[in-house]
Amino acid sequence: MHVPAARIVFSADDRAEIASATNEILTTGALTLGAHTKDFEAAFATAHEAPFAVAVSSGTAALEIILRSLDVRGTDVIVPTNTFAATAFAVLRAGANPVFADVNPDTFALSAATVAAALTPNTRAVVLVHIGGLIPPDVDELVRLCAERDILLVEDAAHAHGGRHAGRAAGSFGVAGSFSFYPTKLITSGEGGMIVTSDPAIHEAALVYRDQGKAGFLGNVHISEGYAWRMSELHAVTGKVHLRHLDEFLATRTRIAARYDAAIDALEGASRLRLPAGDVNNYYKYIVVPRPGVDRARLKKELKERHGVSLSGEVYEAPLHQQPVFTGYAGGALPVAEDICARHVCLPLHSDMTDAEADHVAASFAAALTSLDLDGAA
Numbered sequence: 419m420h421v422p423a424a425r426i427v428f429s430a431d432d433r434a435e436i437a438s439a440t441n442e443i444l445t446t447g448a449l450t451l452g453a454h455t456k457d458f459e460a461a462f463a464t465a466h467e468a469p470f471a472v473a474v475s476s477g478t479a480a481l482e483i484i485l486r487s488l489d490v491r492g493t494d495v496i497v498p499t500n501t502f503a504a505t506a507f508a509v510l511r512a513g514a515n516p517v518f519a520d521v522n523p524d525t526f527a528l529s530a531a532t533v534a535a536a537l538t539p540n541t542r543a544v545v546l547v548h549i550g551g552l553i554p555p556d557v558d559e560l561v562r563l564c565a566e567r568d569i570l571l572v573e574d575a576a577h578a579h580g581g582r583h584a585g586r587a588a589g590s591f592g593v594a595g596s597f598s599f600y601p602t603k604l605i606t607s608g609e610g611g612m613i614v615t616s617d618p619a620i621h622e623a624a625l626v627y628r629d630q631g632k633a634g635f636l637g638n639v640h641i642s643e644g645y646a647w648r649m650s651e652l653h654a655v656t657g658k659v660h661l662r663h664l665d666e667f668l669a670t671r672t673r674i675a676a677r678y679d680a681a682i683d684a685l686e687g688a689s690r691l692r693l694p695a696g697d698v699n700n701y702y703k704y705i706v707v708p709r710p711g712v713d714r715a716r717l718k719k720e721l722k723e724r725h726g727v728s729l730s731g732e733v734y735e736a737p738l739h740q741q742p743v744f745t746g747y748a749g750g751a752l753p754v755a756e757d758i759c760a761r762h763v764c765l766p767l768h769s770d771m772t773d774a775e776a777d778h779v780a781a782s783f784a785a786a787l788t789s790l791d792l793d794g795a796a
């Protein structure tokens with residue numbers, strides 16, 4: 419059996435609907451900021467119980483717009499060192515200074531303790547990233563720390579479509595949340611992003627920023643330094659159709675993750691992240707941490723070549739403070755992130771995965787770990 423690293427799921431009906439809508443969009447010429455964008459925003463807001471949602475051209479743009487709306491220029495913004503470069507790029511482009519913080523090994527994300535260790539007198543905001551789709555179960559402590567110090571909490575929820583903790587949706591823990599619709603994400607529009615917020619001021623500012631800082635779509639009065647951050651109608655209709663499957667995708671992913679959980683718990687040499695009862699992890703990534711000493715490259719090679727299983731990309735392979743582009747922003751060592759980034763792997767998990775595929779992945783993973791151990795002992 420061959421299990422690919424990722425599979426993007428659009429049914430024949432979805433493709434037909436998108437094709438027909440594309441025909442209509444090209445016929446009418448209503449190509450941007452039209453009815454499909456409004457529908458997509460409304461459906462996304464409903465799914466995340468958000469008062470406002472604004473569709474934009476990417477997840478990076480969504481985060482930059484939030485940070486610009488908060489005017490963090492000249493301040494320090496704490497970001498986890500374990501995140502995608504775009505998190506820190508958005509901070510830089512919004513005119514702030516990224517300060518890298520370590521992460522909690524149980525969640526791969528920031529915690530109150532790791533943020534406290536990174537605070538500076540000039541800290542204005544914190545960007546919490548829900549790694550792999552998991553809203554950190556200790557998020558309330560971070561919310562409290564930020565509130566006590568009058569620091570703004572922003573969620574980079576690029577991974578976390580449909581995620582929930584204690585009955586609340588991703589994007590509702592801070593002042594605003596940004597989502598990505600990049601092709602590998604749970605819901606995709608090809609390219610795209612979404613801002614969710616309950617703050618009318620951020621909502622208004624985001625509408626202006628995404629369309630070249632214009633006070634209104636039809637006018638030509640520019641009131642802020644915006645950009646071409648609009649989402650096209652072709653992307654919006656794709657995202658709108660895909661979003662209808664969110665609950666079904668979550669159910670499949672939860673079912674497969676439960677199979678993986680049981681398989682990993684039965685192994686000696688690997689551990690996994692834990693989810694509180696009642697919470698929803700969308701398992702954008704299913705993270706496994708093999709014991710220290712396991713050669714990740716060899717494990718991946720063995721899985722692919724002997725078992726036909728391609729692992730999904732890591733989150734993340736290297737922490738940002740060790741990336742060449744951020745050399746000027748790196749402080750000292752951030753040992754937890756350095757360790758988990760170097761060791762973890764992500765099992766493939768698709769929104770249409772079968773139990774047979776999951777069982778093949780789990781059995782292959784166990785066999786590959788054992789074979790590496792045997793090689794090591796020889």
Ligand SMILES: Cc1ncc(COP(=O)(O)O)c(C=O)c1O
Nearest residue numbers: 476477478502504576598599600
């Ligand atoms: C954590 C994180 N933040 C931001 C982004 C940026 O999203 P996009 O690629 O849509 O700009 C990504 C995505 O790919 C991401 O994984």
